[in-house]
Amino acid sequence: xxxxxxxxxxxxxxxxxxxxxxxxxxxxxxxxxxxxxxxxxxxxxxxxxxxxxxxxxxxxxxxxxxxxxxxxxxxxxxxxxxxxxxxxxxxxxxxxxxxxxxxxxxxxxxxxxxxxxxxxxxxxxxxxxxxxxxxxxxxxxxxxxxxxxxxxxxxxxxxxxxxxxxxxxxxxxxxxxxxxxxxxxxxxxxxxxxxxxxxxxxxxxxxxxxxxxxxxxxxxxxxxxxxxxxxxxxxxxxxxxxxxxxxxxxxxxxxxxxxxxxxxxxxxxxxxxxxxxxxxxxxxxxxxxxxxxxxxxxxxxxxxxxxxxxxxxxxxxxxxxxxxxxxxxxxxxxxxxxxxxxxxxxxxxxxxxxx
Amino acid sequence: xxxxxxxxxxxxxxxxxxxxxxxxxxxxxxxxxxxxxxxxxxxxxxxxxxxxxxxxxxxxxxxxxxxxxxxxxxxxxxxxxxxxxxxxxxxxxxxxxxxxxxxxxxxxxxxxxxxxxxxxxxxxxxxxxxxxxxxxxxxxxxxxxxxxxxxxxxxxxxxxxxxxxxxxxxxxxxxxxxxxxxxxxxxxxxxxxxxxxxxxxxxxxxxxxxxxxxxxxxxxxxxxxxxxxxxxxxxxxxxxxxxxxxxxxxxxxxxxxxxxxxxxxxxxxxxxxxxxxxxxxxxx
Numbered sequence: 199x200x201x202x203x204x205x206x207x208x209x210x211x212x213x214x215x216x217x218x219x220x221x222x223x224x225x226x227x228x229x230x231x232x233x234x235x236x237x238x239x240x241x242x243x244x245x246x247x248x249x250x251x252x253x254x255x256x257x258x259x260x261x262x263x264x265x266x267x268x269x270x271x272x273x274x275x276x277x278x279x280x281x282x283x284x285x286x287x288x289x290x291x292x293x294x295x296x297x298x299x300x301x302x303x304x305x306x307x308x309x310x311x312x313x314x315x316x317x318x319x320x321x322x323x324x325x326x327x328x329x330x331x332x333x334x335x336x337x338x339x340x341x342x343x344x345x346x347x348x349x350x351x352x353x354x355x356x357x358x359x360x361x362x363x364x365x366x367x368x369x370x371x372x373x374x375x376x377x378x379x380x381x382x383x384x385x386x387x388x389x390x391x392x393x394x395x396x397x398x399x400x401x402x403x404x405x406x407x408x409x410x411x412x413x414x415x416x417x418x419x420x421x422x423x424x425x426x427x428x429x430x431x432x433x434x435x436x437x438x439x440x441x442x443x444x445x446x447x448x449x450x451x452x453x454x455x456x457x458x459x460x461x462x463x464x465x466x467x468x469x470x471x472x473x474x475x476x477x478x479x480x481x482x483x484x485x486x487x488x489x490x491x492x493x494x495x496x497x498x499x500x501x502x503x504x505x506x507x508x509x510x511x512x513x514x515x516x517x518x519x520x521x522x523x524x525x526x527x528x529x530x531x532x533x534x535x536x537x538x539x540x541x542x543x544x545x546x547x548x549x550x551x552x553x
Numbered sequence: 554x555x556x557x558x559x560x561x562x563x564x565x566x567x568x569x570x571x572x573x574x575x576x577x578x579x580x581x582x583x584x585x586x587x588x589x590x591x592x593x594x595x596x597x598x599x600x601x602x603x604x605x606x607x608x609x610x611x612x613x614x615x616x617x618x619x620x621x622x623x624x625x626x627x628x629x630x631x632x633x634x635x636x637x638x639x640x641x642x643x644x645x646x647x648x649x650x651x652x653x654x655x656x657x658x659x660x661x662x663x664x665x666x667x668x669x670x671x672x673x674x675x676x677x678x679x680x681x682x683x684x685x686x687x688x689x690x691x692x693x694x695x696x697x698x699x700x701x702x703x704x705x706x707x708x709x710x711x712x713x714x715x716x717x718x719x720x721x722x723x724x725x726x727x728x729x730x731x732x733x734x735x736x737x738x739x740x741x742x743x744x745x746x747x748x749x750x751x752x753x754x755x756x757x758x759x760x761x762x763x764x765x766x767x768x769x770x771x772x773x774x775x776x777x778x779x780x781x782x783x784x785x786x787x788x789x790x791x792x793x794x795x796x797x798x799x800x801x802x803x804x805x806x807x808x809x810x811x812x813x814x815x816x817x818x819x820x821x822x823x824x825x826x827x828x829x830x831x832x833x834x835x836x837x
Contacts (some may be wrong), residue, residue: 270805273597285751296597330752365701413705427680427706447609471617543802553625 230255232477235268236284237261237464238418239438240334240496245490255477263416264372265534266544277471282478284334286462287322288390289376291536293467295326300468301328306479309486312504315348316528322535326357331465335491335500337437338454338461338531339378342421344431345449348394353456354384358432364410368424369434371414374460374534375548377436379403381532382457390535393539394472397546404550414551417443437499447533461531464500495519587818590811600806607812615798621816624793627707628775631714632768638715640720641769646723647730660724661720669717673784676713677771680704680785702725705787708781718774722767772822793817 229440232255236239241259250257260280265288272280273296285293294297304310313333322329341352342464347366348357358367369375379400379412380389386396412430415421419440424430425443433439442448466482468475484490490505493513495502501519502511508521520527537543590607593600611617640662650657664672679685679702685698703709733756740752743812757764779794793813 264803266803266805273805292597302803312765408788412701414788416783429701455787474808538594538596540596541804544806545614545616548799549614551789552616552620552796553789 203499210395213393217319221367230474230477231258231280231338232256232474232481233258233260233280234282234284234481235260235262235280236282237286237498239500240494242494242497244497245485245493249481249490253477253480255287258307258482261428264370265292265374266372269293269296272469276351276470277473277510279471280469281474282481283467283469284421284458284464285323285331285467286320286464286534288462288534288536290322290331290465290467291325292540294330298470300472300475301330302321302332302468303479304329304332306407306476307332307483307486309483309506310505312486312506312527314503314505314524316525320463322463322533323467325399332466332486334464334466334485335494335498335503336531336533337499337501338435338459340440340452340459341427341455342433342435342439342450342452343444344425344428345451347431348451351451351453352432352455357455358410360410365412365431366431367407367410367433368413368415368421368430369407369411371420371551373540373543374537375434376400376404376543376546377532377534377537378460379407384457387536389532390537392537392539392543393451394539394542397542401546401549405553408550408553409435422446429433430455437501441497441499453529454495461533463533560762583713586811587815588811589807590815592808594806594808602769607809608816610809611812611816613807617813620796621793622790623790624776625820627714627792628772630711631718631775634711634715634773635722636764636768638719639726642723643726643730646727647733661723664717665720668779671786672717673713673781676709676716677704680709680712693812703787705789707786707792710782710786710790713781714775714778717781718771721770721774725763725766725770726760729760732763733759762831765831769824769828772824776817776821 217311230253234257236259238261241261246257246259249255254291259417260271262271263266265286268285269289269292272283272417283293290479294421306462310332317336319329321334322524323329341355341357343352356364358369358478374444376392376397378388380386382394383400383403386392392400399404415425415433415435418436421433421435421439422494424504425439426446426448440450442453466478466485468478472478485494486504486506488504488508491502491504491507492510494500495507495515508516511519511521516522589599591603591605593602593604593606606808611621646654646657646661660708661665662759677684681687682701683702684699684704686703687696690696691699737755738751738761741755742748746754775792779792782790782792782795793816797810797813797817800806800813
């Protein structure tokens, strides 16, 4: 007599649990989510909103401060956590080698043909002859400065070592900057292929930089604040900071000194195991439209990748992005590449940070 | 059933569920974590071969070694400062506060109800170049221009950690003072001991378990913190917690991160084992 109610209890419980499960999955189907991990500025509401409305979905953005952070987060969760990533060149091959990427079918991205020719099937997102990424934007790493203190435009990255600016500098907490030191030093064939010996040679220069640094920044918003609060006057940074500081009326200057600079060329990539591949294709295609590219450039200051955007940009922006001679200008920037002995780089970086 | 047998049954019934819980949700994950510490990370792969390499790196790389030493140093300093700050406060609360005791206790606990991040950021607003402290100092003419000496260095890290963990020191100390039998103090005085001698021979030994319990909390909380140094600390002021966070969350080098975590665990476990002999754990 006593077992019966117990059993019906269990059955009822199961039914309730199953219905709840069914309801939640159904709800998820109605309002889908496109989960993207990437750089600040790439998933801004100004251009994500129209896409969300058209495709009845939500674009869920996770912002990361470095390629390494993106890699660690994707590696930990795979396609279960994220559908897409905005990968810079130092991340693309690492993701491919770790088996975390889905190869692309470019026929599903009709706007691909509007990409600048040098951004079509570039080596940093094409592996084994197959495309794995669609370019979004690109740009240089900048020397950003407070014009009210640094009154003359710096000619050399050496200004970061100037005694006058001791404890007044900020750089990203990001081991890829070791390549910049190799660039400033000169004489390296490829600044992203540094042997143990090269790293040992760079080490003293890196250590000399430490007393100059007040704080390592971990997001572009943080760099903006450091400038605004007058904590620093010089920074190694990206265009979002410049855009934000200009908007705030801050006397911001930025330049590419004579040694040249490193830079990034970013691609949308689909994480293997993503359940939202069709939505991801739609997003990649949408982001190459002129309007979306322009809005993206407005909020982030990143340089456009699609020819469709050119007619929408004003003259100053076009000049800033070197659009009259863009193919040649592209060649002068030392774009981030995936570093094979990156564990050695991080070890050196941590020595630099924690010494 | 004999009473001995039912007692044994009672023991297993009350022991097994929590033990099972601890095993599944605590010991197994911890074991998995520590297993990683003996593997090796290379480019994008974890190589599953036994190695001491991570521990070798943790103790030989100057950055890692100095960070470990700095963490121990800062944890000791914060514990010491909090002890000195909490002693008079706890004494006052236990013996002198009278009817103000309850409201004062609530004031001590009040910050714990606000977000940890808010409390850390508050210090950024106070200590910054354009912050409140600099504002006051420049306004009163004590400084000509704002100073950068208050924020983004070890001073700001220690100050903030002391502030954040202080309630964890005040509470067990207050309890310890409350339990102190006043009669013993009177007896000591009656027998001719000076107040200082009473403090040294009677009071301190009796409140010692509470003192060590508070110290253990503050010390281990500091050992595990990484938010304060990353928000308030300068370029070089990272703690071992930052290394763990960065190896897992940035470098994706789980083996090395696990090795750091293992080092912290062993240190704290040894400390805990040592202190538990003095009856500290009952006073937490």
